[in-house]
Amino acid sequence: NAGVTQTPKFRILKIGQSMTLQCTQDMNHNYMYWYRQDPGMGLKLIYYSVGAGITDKGEVPNGYNVSRSTTEDFPLRLELAAPSQTSVYFCASSYSNWASGANNEQFFGPGTRLTVL
């Protein structure tokens, strides 16, 4: 199993450009999550999904959109990139609700480092 994979690893965008961060998991997990990690800050939840066709906002959803057409894929879309979106983005997945149970483990991808100039 590859686990959680993310592409691209790095990307530089100009202000106002758009892009999609890709995330795929091969563990047949129902739950998937997108986080951003800013320097010196804790991870912040952007969006999450509890299954194909179902998504919900996290703590910092503004400026982002997601979709979940399949169990495996959970892309994150930036429509009008802004410098405030410069960050490292992590995708994660878990079999069930990661937060609810001691045995529900969350697996993270390697991250995408995004710079908006």
Add this chain to the structure above:
Amino acid sequence: KNQVEQSPQSLIILEGKNCTLQCNYTVSPFSNLRWYKQDTGRGPVSLTIMTFSENTKSNGRYTATLDADTKQSSLHITASQLSDSASYICVVTLTLTSGTYKYIFGTGTRLKVLA
């Protein structure tokens, strides 16, 4: 305000030495607490998880303790190795009144182990 604070921010130790990282939280109601290890340029990897009824949990050379009364947790690393150099993140889960959950991430402790 629900917060998770970790100390120290950074730590340098010699290989073979032990160290202890601290996590204080004000999250309530508390569901569980996790410690993650994050290598540079990688995603976090789970080390331990504890519910409020657990006092200690070990994973090899890593031992986490939890005092739910004082809202403090610690991660003890025994006989450190160069590969322990990483950031260690404390994550506390908050149970919302809606029955859903919110994850509060600490900012991490950056550990450097020197040969």
